[in-house]
Amino acid sequence: MATLRETKDRIASVRSTLKITSAMKLVASSKLRKAQNAIEALRPYEAELQKILQASMSAASRRQESAPDIVSRLLGLQDESSERGEESCSRPIVAVVAISSNTSLCGGFNANVIRQVTALLPELGETEVFSLGRKMADAMKKAGYESPANYNGLVDHTSYADVQGLAERLVKAYLDGRYSKVILVHNHFVSTSRQTVVAQTYLPFEVSVTASGALSADSGYYLMEPDADTIVQTLLPKVVTLKLYAALLDSIAAEHAARTVAMQVATDNGEELLEQLTLEYNKERQRKITGEILELEGGSQ
Secondary structure (H helix, E strand, O other): OOOHHHHHHHHHHHHHHHHHHHHHHHHHHHHHHHHHHHHHHHHHHHHHHHHHHHHHHHHHHHHOOOHHHHHHHHHOHHHHHHHHHHHHHHOOEEEEEEEOOOOOOOOOHHHHHHHHHHHHHHHHOOEEEEEEOHHHHHHHHHOOOOOOOOOOHHHHOOOHHHHHHHHHHHHHHHHOOOEEEEEEEEEEEEEOOEEEEEEEEEEOOOOOEOOOOOEOOOHHHOOOOOOHHHHHHHHHHHHHHHHHHHHHHHHHHHHHHHHHHHHHHHHHHHHHHHHHHHHHHHHHHHHHHHHHHHHHHHHHO
């Protein structure tokens, strides 16, 4: 059985830990509110921009082009494909953009996304991993997939301009034929208590089409000036960048939510342990006092 001194030291240690977990919970919940507001404000904008792009592409599709053909023409894929010939069909490398956090103490947040990426890599063949977040970078480096550059700063200081630089790099490499596909893997913020890992195709850019192959959006709601092609040429790079930016904000919100829950659980467990240790300390102290009284009583007799 632990001595009174040992129990007292453990109580002091638990109380000190509780101060840390409580403080981290408050900080994480404060950051969560900001991150949640950011992603919830961005989602309607992203959806509306997608709708406008779909409508513009629908207007452009009146030339009897399919949706993929429109994207290829406006991104310059058709011209480059003709120059590369058969090589365009055999681009060997798949790029994976994997987002994690820079720090730990956020439950299974990092472990879940790392597990998803690790399971995905063997199925893709030759792969290049762009790690956003120190935890992902460390895990991928150990697995032999070192990131082409350090993008850990994007997680702590998310900037649209910096994200745009990464998006342009990915698009250029895709158009140059270096990548056959770009896949985006990150945690999706559903609620404070729930985050799910999603893996989606980032490039080639996908558009919603009907069963007949036509674009699903209706261009009748918009007056387009100067023309649909010009609008699509302007919007398409913005939508591609915005998709990556939204994924990063989504992951950040999920991280703070996971950390808030993890620190709340740690605080609850600490308080329960503190109660048990305090009860144990009081019982042992009472037992010791009782024993001393009995010794005094026996000595007096």
